[in-house]
Amino acid sequence: MFKRVAPYIGEFKKYTVWAVIMMSIGIIASVLPYFFLYQIISPLTAGESVDMKFVLIRVALVALCEIVYSLSYVQGLVYSHISAYNTLKNLRISLQGKLEKQPLGTIKELGTGRIKKVFTDDIDQIELLLAHAIPEGIANIAIPVIIIVLMFIVDWRLGLLSLVPLVVGMFAMSMMMKQGMSKMNAYYESAARMNNTIIEYVNGMEVVKVFNKDGDSYKKFGDVVRSYRDFTIAWYKVCWPWMATYSSVLPCLVLLMLPFGSGMVLGGFISLDKLILVMCMSFAVGPSVLKALNFAGKFPQLDYKIAELEKMMDKPALKEGTSEFTGKNYDIEFKDIHFGYGETEVLHGVDMSLKQGTTTALIGESGSGKSTLAKLLVHYYDLNTGSITIGGQDITDMSLEALNNHVAFVSQEQFLFNTSLYENILIGRPDATKEEVMEAARRAQCEEFLNRFPDGIMTQAGDGGKQLSGGERQRISLARALLKDAPVIVLDEATAYMDPENEEKMNAALDEIVKDKTVLVIAHRLSTIKNADSICVMKDGLCIASDTHDRLLQTCSEYKKLWDASVSASTWKIKGA
Numbered sequence: 388m389f390k391r392v393a394p395y396i397g398e399f400k401k402y403t404v405w406a407v408i409m410m411s412i413g414i415i416a417s418v419l420p421y422f423f424l425y426q427i428i429s430p431l432t433a434g435e436s437v438d439m440k441f442v443l444i445r446v447a448l449v450a451l452c453e454i455v456y457s458l459s460y461v462q463g464l465v466y467s468h469i470s471a472y473n474t475l476k477n478l479r480i481s482l483q484g485k486l487e488k489q490p491l492g493t494i495k496e497l498g499t500g501r502i503k504k505v506f507t508d509d510i511d512q513i514e515l516l517l518a519h520a521i522p523e524g525i526a527n528i529a530i531p532v533i534i535i536v537l538m539f540i541v542d543w544r545l546g547l548l549s550l551v552p553l554v555v556g557m558f559a560m561s562m563m564m565k566q567g568m569s570k571m572n573a574y575y576e577s578a579a580r581m582n583n584t585i586i587e588y589v590n591g592m593e594v595v596k597v598f599n600k601d602g603d604s605y606k607k608f609g610d611v612v613r614s615y616r617d618f619t620i621a622w623y624k625v626c627w628p629w630m631a632t633y634s635s636v637l638p639c640l641v642l643l644m645l646p647f648g649s650g651m652v653l654g655g656f657i658s659l660d661k662l663i664l665v666m667c668m669s670f671a672v673g674p675s676v677l678k679a680l681n682f683a684g685k686f687p688q689l690d691y692k693i694a695e696l697e698k699m700m701d702k703p704a705l706k707e708g709t710s711e712f713t714g715k716n717y718d719i720e721f722k723d724i725h726f727g728y729g730e731t732e733v734l735h736g737v738d739m740s741l742k743q744g745t746t747t748a749l750i751g752e753s754g755s756g757k758s759t760l761a762k763l764l765v766h767y768y769d770l771n772t773g774s775i776t777i778g779g780q781d782i783t784d785m786s787l788e789a790l791n792n793h794v795a796f797v798s799q800e801q802f803l804f805n806t807s808l809y810e811n812i813l814i815g816r817p818d819a820t821k822e823e824v825m826e827a828a829r830r831a832q833c834e835e836f837l838n839r840f841p842d843g844i845m846t847q848a849g850d851g852g853k854q855l856s857g858g859e860r861q862r863i864s865l866a867r868a869l870l871k872d873a874p875v876i877v878l879d880e881a882t883a884y885m886d887p888e889n890e891e892k893m894n895a896a897l898d899e900i901v902k903d904k905t906v907l908v909i910a911h912r913l914s915t916i917k918n919a920d921s922i923c924v925m926k927d928g929l930c931i932a933s934d935t936h937d938r939l940l941q942t943c944s945e946y947k948k949l950w951d952a953s954v955s956a957s958t959w960k961i962k963g964a
């Protein structure tokens with residue numbers, strides 16, 4: 388467990404070592420007072436007179452030990468926390484780096500709930516390991532071991548007696564761990580189920596309200612919360628008796644020592660002061676052992692969380708190259724593309740060529756694989772087989788940064804960061820001037836709604852861009868792409884949310900922008916892509932025909948069907964209107 392986390396401690400390892408040293412000093416300081424106590428009691432039991440100065444020095448030493456204990460323990464905690472929180476920081480940064488390199492699909496499969504849990508809750512648990520379990524655990528185990536050895540040196544029979552409660556306590560603890568472990572996976576599954584249901588409930592609130600599903604949805608929510616409660620209580624019920632046994636037996640090392648030891652003193656086998664010394668020492672053992680074992684109980688949980696973290700860290704990264712863009716031109720070739728999100732393939736060998744400076748439209752029924760093909764061009768996922776090249780260079784040869792510098796993608800799902808709209812557009816080209824940003828916003832037809840907002844372009848986008856309508860979000864995303872001014876542009880239903888008037892303006896603006904660029908455009912309204920240089924018809928994950936509008940109308944029955952449907956859709960009227 389520690390091996391997996393250790394690399395992230397890095398230069399802060401020395402703090403963990405110092406923490407162990409400081410805490411050990413603290414624990415020695417907490418044990419010493421028992422010896423001073425013994426030094427006072429021992430002569431008294433032997434009926435000798437005790438010098439008052441001798442007593443006062445011992446009392447002062449006890450007070451000093453208490454001060455040393457507090458100071459060293461606090462300093463130990465300071466060191467252990469410096470090491471722990473720096474490790475957590477390193478872990479989070481490294482996890483973020485690894486997630487960034489993973490295909491978008493992998494991240495979506497994991498789900499935001501689970502990713503958030505690992506990033507915050509699970510990683511936080513590692514604090515327990517580094518800040519407490521390791522330094523305190525090591526110190527709390529080392530000291531009892533030393534004391535028990537000393538007890539054996541004083542009198543081996545008393546030493547043996549002191550071990551009995553330890554053995555009983557450890558047995559109870561191991562039984563509890565066994566019970567706990569057997570249900571650990573089920574417990575985490577139950578917790579994950581509750582987590583996911585809560586996230587789904589909150590995310591789906593809008594649908595729930597619209598369809599009056601409050602009752603059904605709340606029932607599912609209630610069921611899962613109740614089932615989590617029942618499961619945990621049942622689990623604790625099994626563990627509690629064992630927990631009670633070890634927590635009460637472990638600290639009582641004198642349990643057998645007192646009756647048997649007294650018998651041995653009365654029988655003349657050992658002297659009374661030896662019994663008192665061993666008993667004084669025994670009081671220092673119990674609490675330390677209990678503390679150390681309490682940490683041991685946490686280890687299985689921690690193990691599970693680190694395994695979850697590893698699972699996320701170990702997912703294969705996207706096949707990303709390191710080269711710069713070295714393509715001869717901006718001709719794009721899709722060759723024999725096979726791809727599936729999971730087991731089932733959704734693209735079954737797509738071949739397609741895009742000539743530099745031309746516009747290619749992708750059309751086809753919903754679910755035919757258009758957006759998938761577009762996402763593959765911007766390397767959101769790795770292909771199963773086949774290749775995509777730009778100017779002869781495979782996109783997996785170049786770094787994502789190099790690819791992104793040459794391709795602008797406006798996807799079907801718009802996402803805006805919760806900053807100002809200005810900054811959202813600026814992402815397209817961070818070194819752009821304010822005038823260039825405003826110009827991009829104007830060309831993307833944003834002015835009309837920006838003028839309506841009191842803060843104009845400085846308006847905050849809200850969580851994920853929720854403050855804006857779908858069409859407004861789309862236009863901001865377009866402005867971002869326009870500002871980027873990349874030689875390759877991919878537009879996936881970029882104007883789908885717009886009203887006819889805005890769409891017309893937008894298409895005029897787009898016509899101007901896409902001039903001389905290599906463009907891949909996806910649109911459901913076929914009238915908008917009629918003039919494309921080439922139209923590729925997708926059906927069931929295959930490109931079944933590729934030609935101009937006029938020729939496709941004559942040669943491709945599938946295209947004709949889609950075209951006719953598109954024309955009749957544009958003349959639809961609601962009955963009675």
Ligand SMILES: Nc1ncnc2c1ncn2[C@@H]1O[C@H](COP(=O)(O)OP(=O)(O)OP(=O)(O)O)[C@@H](O)[C@H]1O
Nearest residue numbers: 495728729733751752753754755756757758759760
């Ligand atoms: N993230 C995903 N995980 C699993 N399957 C997916 C995912 N995204 C799409 N699919 C599946 O892949 C197939 C192609 O989807 P894609 O989004 O490419 O279709 P599309 O042609 O763009 O459709 P539309 O016109 O409705 O946007 C569909 O069967 C869809 O169910």
Ligand SMILES: [Mg+2]
Nearest residue numbers: 757758759799
């Ligand atoms: Mg799509």
